[in-house]
Amino acid sequence: MAHILCVDDVPDNLKLLAMELEDAGHRVDIADSGAEALERVATHRPDLVILDILMPRMNGLEVLSKLRARHSLTELPVLMATIVDDEGQIVEALELGANDYVVKPLEIDVVLARVNTQIRALTLTRERDELNRLKEEFLGIAVHDLRQPLMAIRGLIDLLRGFIDEIDGPGKGDGRKQALEDLQEMRRASESMAQLLDGLLDLRLVDHGKLELQLTEVDAGELASTVLLDCRSYAESKRSTLVLGGEAQGVVMSADRQRLSQVLGNLVNNAVKYSPPGSLVRLGWSADESWVRFEVSDQGPGVPTSERPRLFRKFSRLSTKPSGDERSTGLGLFIAKTLVEAHGGEIDVRNNPEGGATFFFGVPRIAH
Numbered sequence: 001m002a003h004i005l006c007v008d009d010v011p012d013n014l015k016l017l018a019m020e021l022e023d024a025g026h027r028v029d030i031a032d033s034g035a036e037a038l039e040r041v042a043t044h045r046p047d048l049v050i051l052d053i054l055m056p057r058m059n060g061l062e063v064l065s066k067l068r069a070r071h072s073l074t075e076l077p078v079l080m081a082t083i084v085d086d087e088g089q090i091v092e093a094l095e096l097g098a099n100d101y102v103v104k105p106l107e108i109d110v111v112l113a114r115v116n117t118q119i120r121a122l123t124l125t126r127e128r129d130e131l132n133r134l135k136e137e138f139l140g141i142a143v144h145d146l147r148q149p150l151m152a153i154r155g156l157i158d159l160l161r162g163f164i165d166e167i168d169g170p171g172k173g174d175g176r177k178q179a180l181e182d183l184q185e186m187r188r189a190s191e192s193m194a195q196l197l198d199g200l201l202d203l204r205l206v207d208h209g210k211l212e213l214q215l216t217e218v219d220a221g222e223l224a225s226t227v228l229l230d231c232r233s234y235a236e237s238k239r240s241t242l243v244l245g246g247e248a249q250g251v252v253m254s255a256d257r258q259r260l261s262q263v264l265g266n267l268v269n270n271a272v273k274y275s276p277p278g279s280l281v282r283l284g285w286s287a288d289e290s291w292v293r294f295e296v297s298d299q300g301p302g303v304p305t306s307e308r309p310r311l312f313r314k315f316s317r318l319s320t321k322p323s324g325d326e327r328s329t330g331l332g333l334f335i336a337k338t339l340v341e342a343h344g345g346e347i348d349v350r351n352n353p354e355g356g357a358t359f360f361f362g363v364p365r366i367a368h
Contacts, residue, residue, distance in 0.1 A: 002119045005029045005046040007037040007063070008081070009055045013104075017050065020108045021115070034058030038066055041076070048118055049078045050102070050111070053089055061089075061096060068097035074125045077118040081106065157186050202335045213256040213342055220251045220292045224285050227264040234269055238324055239278045242268065251287040253365040259339045260363070263347075264294060266332045267359045271298035273322045275356070287365065291345075295360035302351040311349060312337040336361075 004026050008014045011032065018028040029046065031037040034055055041049070049067070053060035064078055080093040080101040090101050100114050164179045205211040228242045235242050264283070271281040279299040286293050301320050303311060310316045315330040322328065340347040345363035352358055 001025050001027060002047040002115070002122075003027045003029070003044075004115065005031060005037065005040055005049045007031045007034070007049065007055075007060070008052040009033060010052075013052070017106065017111070020111070024112055026115075034060070034063040037063055041067065041071075045071075045076065047077075047122055048115060049076065050081060050115075051078055052081045053093065054083055061092060064093060064096050064098060073097055073099055074122070077122055079111075079114060079118065153186075157183050202331075202338075206335070206338050211338065211342060213259060215254050215256055217252050218255045218257045218260065220253055220285055220287060220294075221246045221249055223257065223260060224264065224283055224294065227261055227268060228283055230261075230265060231268045231272065235272050235281065238272055238275075240272045240275060241280050242272075243280060243282045245282060245284040246286070251292060251365070253287075253292050253363065255343060255363060256339075260343070263336045263339050263361065264296070266336050267294075267296040270332065270359070271296050271300070273324070273326050273328075274298060274300035274320060276300070276323050290365060291362045292365055293360065293362040295358050297352060297356060297358040299356040302355065302357045303349055305351075308349070312347070 004021055006014055006017050006021070006028060007030075008017070009032050014030045014032065018030055021028045029040055029044070031040050035058060037049070037051065040046075051060045051063060055063075060080060064080065067076060067078060077099040078097070080090070080098045081104055082089050082093075082101060083104045093101060099118055102111050102114060161183045164183070202211070224244055224246060228244050231242060268281060268283055272279075275281065275298045281299075282295075282297045284295050284297070300323070304319060307318045311318065312333050314334045316334070317328060317330050337347050340361045340363060343363040345361055347359070347361035349357055349359045
């Protein structure tokens with residue numbers, strides 16, 4: 001059973017259509033004008049509207065246009081009823097967002113068939129939306145619940161590394177070295193999982209429109225230096241060298257320090273990830289009166305020209321692979337782009353003439 005609103009300025013038409021729909025098991029409301037139809041939809045939204053095109057004062061096309069300003073095709077199906085098989089009216093109705101149409105005089109079997117088709121589609125849409133809601137809810141719970149034990153694991157790894165590092169004495173060197181290497185590998189695996197969880201949390205914030213910036217005064221040079229220090233351990237594990245090169249000093253900008261650190265850290269770590277071991281990664285920055293610009297250059301394979309349009313998309317993976325068999329979530333660059341744009345900036349990439357790629361972004365010094 002569906003809740004259907006029938007709209008027609010002819011009472012006999014309304015009565016006949018309502019009776020047939022009720023006999024088929026549907027609950028029916030009626031409206032004899034466009035204004036009344038809009039009021040009924042606003043107060044008790046139906047599952048479907050059957051809307052006559054030819055009505056005085058406000059015709060069906062005008063009503064349809066107002067309905068579509070508030071409800072999408074999937075939220076509120078609308079069948080248009082036209083007195084003749086007028087191709088021009090039908091095309092206009094479909095372009096305005098009608099889901100389907102029926103021709104007067106109404107063939108009730110045709111009306112019921114088209115109503116049932118739209119109701120089935122509406123039911124499937126609602127079921128899909130509910131499954132997506134449950135999936136998002138489960139994902140949120142899982143991500144939050146996994147973070148705490150993961151942080152405990154990372155803390156214990158660091159503690160064990162400290163204990164093992166203190167081991168000394170004859171014959172202990174080889175065992176200590178292997179243990180430290182194993183713990184380092186565990187640490188990298190836990191960091192990879194933490195990045196995935198953080199990425200999923202950020203993705204939920206973006207998808208739900210809840211990503212907010214905490215703006216403070218941020219020194220651009222100090223920010224870049226701190227990011228390189230944070231990335232040093234990963235770079236050392238691949239024997240890569242990180243170099244900082246700023247063109248200006250003492251530049252303060254209005255930004256979310258944590259979020260810009262996240263962007264820069266992602267770009268630097270990606271540069272290390274996709275460059276051969278022993279490579280050089282440069283983090284540079286510059287500023288003028290209005291903008292602060294950062295760029296990260298690597299010695300990797302570069303970005304294939306044909307794949308650049310997909311580079312900053314959600315869950316996008318390109319043909320280039322990390323040089324050390326590291327994993328990629330496909331979220332880092334998408335979230336980086338989102339964070340830069342939230343600051344009012346832009347991010348992009350270019351391939352270097354000598355090889356490798358340079359990712360660069362700029363943000364306004366004063367947030368708007």
